[in-house]
Amino acid sequence: MNVPANIxxxxxxxxxxxxxxxxxxxxxxxxxxxxxxxYFAVAPDADKxxxxxxxxxxxxxxxxxxxxxxxxxLEMVQIPDWLxxxxxxxxxxxxxxxxxxxxxxxxxxHENQNLSNYLEKLISIExxxxxxxxxxxxxxxxxxxxxxxxxxxxxxxxxxxxxxxQKTIVNALAKVIEHSPSVLAHRISGNWDPLTTSFxxxxxxxxxxxxxxxxxxxxxxxxxxxxxxxxxxPQLWQAEWKWDGIRGQMIKRNNELFVWSRGEELITDKFPxxxxxxxxxxxxxxxxxxxxxxxxxxxLSFSVLQTRIxxxxxxxKQLQEAPICFFAYDLLEYNFExxxxxxxxxxxKKLEEIISSFEHKSIQLSEKINFDSWNELAEIRKESRNKNxxxxxxxxxxxxxxxxxxxxxxxxxxxxxxIIDCVMVYAQKGSGRRSNLYTDYTFAVKDGDExxxxxxxxxxxxDKEFAQIDHFVKRNSLEKFGPVRTVKPELVFEIAFxxxxxxxxxxxxxxxxxxxxxxxxxxxxxxxxxxxxxxxxMLRAYGK
Amino acid sequence: xxxxxxxxxxGLYCQAGNFYIDPWVPVEKAVITHGHSDHARFGNQFxxxxxxxxxxxQLRLGNNNYQTVEWNESIFMNGVKISFHPAGHIIGSSQIRxxxxxxxxxxxxxxxSEDDGISGEFEPLKCNVFITExxxxxxxxxxxxxxxxxxxxxxxxxRNKENGKASILIAYSLGKAQRVLQALKETTQTIFAHGAVYxxxxxxxxxxxxxxxxxxxxxxxxxxxxxxTVVIAPPxxxxxxxxxxxxxxxxxxxxxxxxxxxxxxxxxxxxGFALSDHADWNALLTTVKETGAEKVFVTHxxxxxxxxxxxxxxxxxxxxxxxxxxxxxxxxxxSPEINNEEPENV
Numbered sequence: 026m027n028v029p030a031n032i033x034x035x036x037x038x039x040x041x042x043x044x045x046x047x048x049x050x051x052x053x054x055x056x057x058x059x060x061x062x063x064y065f066a067v068a069p070d071a072d073k074x075x076x077x078x079x080x081x082x083x084x085x086x087x088x089x090x091x092x093x094x095x096x097x098x099l100e101m102v103q104i105p106d107w108l109x110x111x112x113x114x115x116x117x118x119x120x121x122x123x124x125x126x127x128x129x130x131x132x133x134x135h136e137n138q139n140l141s142n143y144l145e146k147l148i149s150i151e152x153x154x155x156x157x158x159x160x161x162x163x164x165x166x167x168x169x170x171x172x173x174x175x176x177x178x179x180x181x182x183x184x185x186x187x188x189x190x191q192k193t194i195v196n197a198l199a200k201v202i203e204h205s206p207s208v209l210a211h212r213i214s215g216n217w218d219p220l221t222t223s224f225x226x227x228x229x230x231x232x233x234x235x236x237x238x239x240x241x242x243x244x245x246x247x248x249x250x251x252x253x254x255x256x257x258x259p260q261l262w263q264a265e266w267k268w269d270g271i272r273g274q275m276i277k278r279n280n281e282l283f284v285w286s287r288g289e290e291l292i293t294d295k296f297p298x299x300x301x302x303x304x305x306x307x308x309x310x311x312x313x314x315x316x317x318x319x320x321x322x323x324x325l326s327f328s329v330l331q332t333r334i335x336x337x338x339x340x341x342k343q344l345q346e347a348p349i350c351f352f353a354y355d356l357l358e359y360n361f362e363x364x365x366x367x368x369x370x371x372x373x374k375k376l377e378e379i380i381s382s383f384e385h386k387s388i389q390l391s392e393k394i395n396f397d398s399w400n401e402l403a404e405i406r407k408e409s410r411n412k413n414x415x416x417x418x419x420x421x422x423x424x425x426x427x428x429x430x431x432x433x434x435x436x437x438x439x440x441x442x443x444i445i446d447c448v449m450v451y452a453q454k455g456s457g458r459r460s461n462l463y464t465d466y467t468f469a470v471k472d473g474d475e476x477x478x479x480x481x482x483x484x485x486x487x488d489k490e491f492a493q494i495d496h497f498v499k500r501n502s503l504e505k506f507g508p509v510r511t512v513k514p515e516l517v518f519e520i521a522f523x524x525x526x527x528x529x530x531x532x533x534x535x536x537x538x539x540x541x542x543x544x545x546x547x548x549x550x551x552x553x554x555x556x557x558x559x560x561x562x563m564l565r566a567y568g569k
Numbered sequence: 570x571x572x573x574x575x576x577x578x579x580g581l582y583c584q585a586g587n588f589y590i591d592p593w594v595p596v597e598k599a600v601i602t603h604g605h606s607d608h609a610r611f612g613n614q615f616x617x618x619x620x621x622x623x624x625x626x627q628l629r630l631g632n633n634n635y636q637t638v639e640w641n642e643s644i645f646m647n648g649v650k651i652s653f654h655p656a657g658h659i660i661g662s663s664q665i666r667x668x669x670x671x672x673x674x675x676x677x678x679x680x681x682s683e684d685d686g687i688s689g690e691f692e693p694l695k696c697n698v699f700i701t702e703x704x705x706x707x708x709x710x711x712x713x714x715x716x717x718x719x720x721x722x723x724x725x726x727x728r729n730k731e732n733g734k735a736s737i738l739i740a741y742s743l744g745k746a747q748r749v750l751q752a753l754k755e756t757t758q759t760i761f762a763h764g765a766v767y768x769x770x771x772x773x774x775x776x777x778x779x780x781x782x783x784x785x786x787x788x789x790x791x792x793x794x795x796x797x798t799v800v801i802a803p804p805x806x807x808x809x810x811x812x813x814x815x816x817x818x819x820x821x822x823x824x825x826x827x828x829x830x831x832x833x834x835x836x837x838x839x840x841g842f843a844l845s846d847h848a849d850w851n852a853l854l855t856t857v858k859e860t861g862a863e864k865v866f867v868t869h870x871x872x873x874x875x876x877x878x879x880x881x882x883x884x885x886x887x888x889x890x891x892x893x894x895x896x897x898x899x900x901x902x903x904s905p906e907i908n909n910e911e912p913e914n915v
Contacts, residue, residue, distance in 0.1 A: 050840065051839070111871070111874045112707050115829070116709055116829050117831050125710075460830075461832065
């Protein structure tokens, strides 16, 4: 194994900083996996638990707010506030900006601290006075090198977006403790607290028994990249609408109800509509389905769901206007027994039995689509947008329920996006790997002689195209402070999007779903772009 | 009273002496700070440059009407006194001091204050008006001492060797390549180089520089010979088929921009070394103070932020100026279409 020679001299925080650095600079999944395996082989047990927690969405609450951290940093390095802002725009990451600015302030001898010590300390000061927080943060900064400061700040402020999925963590653990990934995925999911859980407890057999809220890992489909005809006989396949909600898992065990999102977040409390299902569903049942607002069994658009996401308190009005339903499409556990290895037809049949045994507006079956030929299904698929659906899901009738994104048995067959030609009018620097590069753009359509902005988009171009546009922006904009540049309206883009809704928050009167740059239309001039009327026509045709 | 040097659409112009400094369109008389292509361009009728810069210009621009001077040597144009002073940026790079009627202006060109052993020792010059670059004019840019970066590079190379990989160091052929070779001076192994890097290195050696020779990689170079070696290649070679020959390899980029993680991640490199030939934040500030200039013009880089800070802190009265000096060497967002790198196998 490839373990750096000087590893025994490193404390837990340094090992973690090294891990973050290695992973963020490697571009291959296998290298990332190997870095994690190496890390799990040498890191202290308490730190390992925290690493699993952090990379599976269980970060502790923010103990210190960003404004204070910024203030303390300014005080230490003696620069004005506006200069911090300039630096932040260039670096594109708050934690890194702090770490870079604080370089050279190290004065205290390094105490031998592990990652877990820092995190425990952070949690313990959450409710303390500002002065206590300040003392801890400033003293910590003073004993850390630049890389340690960076990860320390990240632990406080935000997530590590370095391309480690829960799946990568699971695979690395599977290598280290020689267990199957699906069992481990199940073990590290659920409701556990890194503060009170030891590494052995977390990965021991017994915990799965005591924690009955645990979801199964989701089975995800790839978008179909070949002709559907190649899938073989249509009767081998089950077709369903692909809903544009939140993928969710509904668990009823020991007379309690748990709802998990695909991000393995426990979201039961966010949807009071589901509470009643605790009494209606049989015990020992796990359902896979879509969390989606619906009235009279008809799904509403995603923009309606957005009014519910992130709300702590839900008003009566919201419950009326955006009532949430669960569109069930699979059964993973029945009578406390894992059904994932059974074929889909069998699971579906049992699912239909369960759902039809009672009636409530908070749950329904996600309907199957009957079809005899692929051509017929292609025709039906054209109706997707009217159904507030993103297209069609294809599942082999004999498929088992797998773990993670797998090719072969399940496919997404999405509808083609809507497109519109428009011109870039504002540009802003991106963050992360796009820091100091103008990659975030605002687009406008024509309305007579005027240009009306209607959407932003950040993705869809190659790095080379981004570099070219960055070059253009830097030479065709008014030099000014702050992140946004007004750009000469010259570059034309084709924007693709999944849906359109009326919005009074935007000047154009519309809001787009999933806008991205489909093509850079170098062949078109700004005179040839679409108009606000075109956009309004699309709203009439497809808007909900 | 008109300024001794004014900012025109052709470049920095001294009307009294009727010459331009680093003009970006062809002019009659050009005074050149250094050999990078955004500072030394085609088509001028006359070039005044430092002795060390001439062979570089000859390689890149061919034969022209060149006149050379030594550092601290004064010459006069129309009664305006001009002298060159080491800027420490690359071989031959110079600050241009312009004096007329007891007023002194200094154009910094690109500069760094740390002595790299080949680019001359930078010295701040007393002046009334200082025109400074600001490529890295934000306080997030503070360089580590070069010895530390050199050992980082050497450690990285030995780690790659242990893992059976070649080490490809991406460095611009003029300036950064010679700097990286300085870092590798102590190592005894053969260093291989891309044609562009080799040509520049050879031109400098031919001009009398005692630099370590590099071995040029040609289509005939056998793959076996390149196993676990060190290769220096210009940014243009990054990501091209040319690199396949060295597989398995690890790529390290040497540039001040590597200070920021996002830049390294965007370029998909394995290692970034923040080795820069430009002054960092502290060096820029120290220099501005040491010139004693009452007026400071800030050009290419973070000119808006740096000049605002200089003014706010009462270090000098400062203003930003737009120039067309990009930075061919340390362009943050390098793209072959935008930066003209030499062709692959010249």
